[in-house]
Amino acid sequence: MPEMDLKHTFIDKLHALCQECNPSPALSPKMLMFNESLARDMGLEYLIQNSNECLDLLSGNKIYKDSRPMAMAYSGHQFGHFNPQLGDGRAHLLGEIIDKEGNLKDIQLKGSGRTPFSRRGDGKSALGPVLREYLISESMHVLGIPTTRSLAAIHTGEKVFREEESFGGIMTRVASSHLRIGSFEYAYKNKDISMVKDLADYSISRHYPEIASVDNSYLAFFAAVCNQQASLIASWMTIGFIHGVMNTDNMTISGETIDYGPCAFMDAYNPSTVFSSIDVNGRYAYSNQPAILTWNLTRLAETLIPLINKDKDESIKLLTEVLQLIKPVYTNYWLSMMRSKIGLSKEERSDIELIANLLEIMEEEKTDFTLSFRFLSKSLIGDSQTVRTLFNNSRRFDGWMMIWKERISQEGITEEKIAASMDKVNPLYIPRNYKVEEALKAAVFENNMEPFNKLYDVLQNPYQEINGLESFSDPSPESKIPYKTFCGT
Numbered sequence: 001m002p003e004m005d006l007k008h009t010f011i012d013k014l015h016a017l018c019q020e021c022n023p024s025p026a027l028s029p030k031m032l033m034f035n036e037s038l039a040r041d042m043g044l045e046y047l048i049q050n051s052n053e054c055l056d057l058l059s060g061n062k063i064y065k066d067s068r069p070m071a072m073a074y075s076g077h078q079f080g081h082f083n084p085q086l087g088d089g090r091a092h093l094l095g096e097i098i099d100k101e102g103n104l105k106d107i108q109l110k111g112s113g114r115t116p117f118s119r120r121g122d123g124k125s126a127l128g129p130v131l132r133e134y135l136i137s138e139s140m141h142v143l144g145i146p147t148t149r150s151l152a153a154i155h156t157g158e159k160v161f162r163e164e165e166s167f168g169g170i171m172t173r174v175a176s177s178h179l180r181i182g183s184f185e186y187a188y189k190n191k192d193i194s195m196v197k198d199l200a201d202y203s204i205s206r207h208y209p210e211i212a213s214v215d216n217s218y219l220a221f222f223a224a225v226c227n228q229q230a231s232l233i234a235s236w237m238t239i240g241f242i243h244g245v246m247n248t249d250n251m252t253i254s255g256e257t258i259d260y261g262p263c264a265f266m267d268a269y270n271p272s273t274v275f276s277s278i279d280v281n282g283r284y285a286y287s288n289q290p291a292i293l294t295w296n297l298t299r300l301a302e303t304l305i306p307l308i309n310k311d312k313d314e315s316i317k318l319l320t321e322v323l324q325l326i327k328p329v330y331t332n333y334w335l336s337m338m339r340s341k342i343g344l345s346k347e348e349r350s351d352i353e354l355i356a357n358l359l360e361i362m363e364e365e366k367t368d369f370t371l372s373f374r375f376l377s378k379s380l381i382g383d384s385q386t387v388r389t390l391f392n393n394s395r396r397f398d399g400w401m402m403i404w405k406e407r408i409s410q411e412g413i414t415e416e417k418i419a420a421s422m423d424k425v426n427p428l429y430i431p432r433n434y435k436v437e438e439a440l441k442a443a444v445f446e447n448n449m450e451p452f453n454k455l456y457d458v459l460q461n462p463y464q465e466i467n468g469l470e471s472f473s474d475p476s477p478e479s480k481i482p483y484k485t486f487c488g489t
Contacts, residue, residue, distance in 0.1 A: 004064060010096070014202055021071055023092040031155075033131070041100055058151070071093070073186050077249075084185075091112065108172070125160070128166060140241070156169060176207065176252075177203075180248065180258075181253070184300055187199050216309075225255070235333075238334065244275055245279070301320075342358070373422075380416070
């Protein structure tokens with residue numbers, strides 16, 4: 001049986017930012033989900049063929065002889081308040097592997113037991129959050145949004161205690177890296193400039209090698225991270241995704257979405273939507289996500305001041321100039337994506353007003369975010385009634401439609417082709433909150449994976465309408481109780 005060819009570049013180069021520790025063996029592990037497609041991309045086909053070996057490895061019951069599992073150290077601003085000592089309290093990074101495209105990827109077990117950073121926690125994860133992250137992260141991947149990936153979800157056969165007793169679970173997460181803004185905050189708060197420099201050099205080498213030789217590579221590095229994060233948040237906004245806990249320890253240097261705790265997809269369009277049970281003041285509401293993007297990146301900028309220029313004031317000036325570009329860069333990404341959603345490929349100055357007016361009407365009419373955009377294309381192929389029904393046959397929406405169709409006529413493309421292009425960027429099937437909860441309830445409390453597997457399969461093909469799957473595109477049933485999500489700790 002071959003072993004993973006694990007690399008350990010993070011330990012070798014940044015040992016001060018981690019502590020080696022082994023995962024805790026699972027009592028009676030059972031594989032619930034295994035991502036064969038991802039395994040093939042990672043060059044791990046042999047794991048597919050040997051389920052017992054795979055189960056032992058990904059449950060923490062077997063440690064390869066060349067493996068050096070470790071937990072990463074990092075700090076973080078949580079809901080605006082700085083916590084100097086966080087770190088992986090329930091996750092073990094097994095190492096890195098080179099995938100078939102030559103990219104270095106982290107392989108991490110999440111929910112695999114105590115680490116030196118667990119504090120008073122048990123290091124375990126409940127099964128529900130494990131399955132939730134598996135489902136939503138893989139859905140985000142198919143939707144084309146940069147994200148960590150899920151390789152496996154395991155039932156540990158153990159009980160864990162949170163708000164209530166539940167079964168335990170372990171998820172295997174694959175990421176371009178687990179470097180976070182909080183990683184830089186940890187190095188900086190220790191007043192160790194050499195550690196910040198080593199971390200920046202490692203980040204550049206791993207994620208932005210093209211800037212290694214440019215003048216002031218650290219400033220270029222900061223600009224590159226800002227650009228990646230601006231693109232990421234714009235993609236969240238245009239798909240109606242609410243992360244729920246945009247703390248600096250949950251924002252990656254690579255620009256991938258990470259940590260699917262209290263996240264959810266918006267139903268009826270409402271910019272102030274909050275799902276997280278712990279976000280009582282709405283800091284991470286849907287409409288606040290772009291502003292939090294700049295706030296978080298400002299925290300990263302603070303850690304890089306000593307690297308940019310020997311003159312502190314000059315460093316702050318240069319970093320501030322980059323920070324001031326984040327909003328326009330984000331807006332450009334968002335506007336480009338939103339143009340595509342309403343069928344526009346050419347650029348007109350009035351487009352932003354056209355999009356803003358549509359969103360205003362959607363908020364006023366409380367229309368479903370996903371279906372509003374998806375059904376809009378139907379009006380270009382002879383069915384205007386379906387989308388009008390969503391808007392309660394609003395006269396204001398009818399007026400907007402007239403202006404939009406006039407704008408569409410300027411594209412110089414047939415309406416059929418425009419409709420087809422819209423359907424390629426506006427999904428019909430998303431992880432509807434009530435569908436996710438139904439699937440998790442059946443899996444966790446009824447030992448029935450069938451609803452979860454069905455939902456997962458539907459979400460793997462989100463853009464193509466399939467007869468018989470109408471229930472997976474239906475808006476959430478109205479409820480007097482607002483939908484709430486919870487962290488998986």
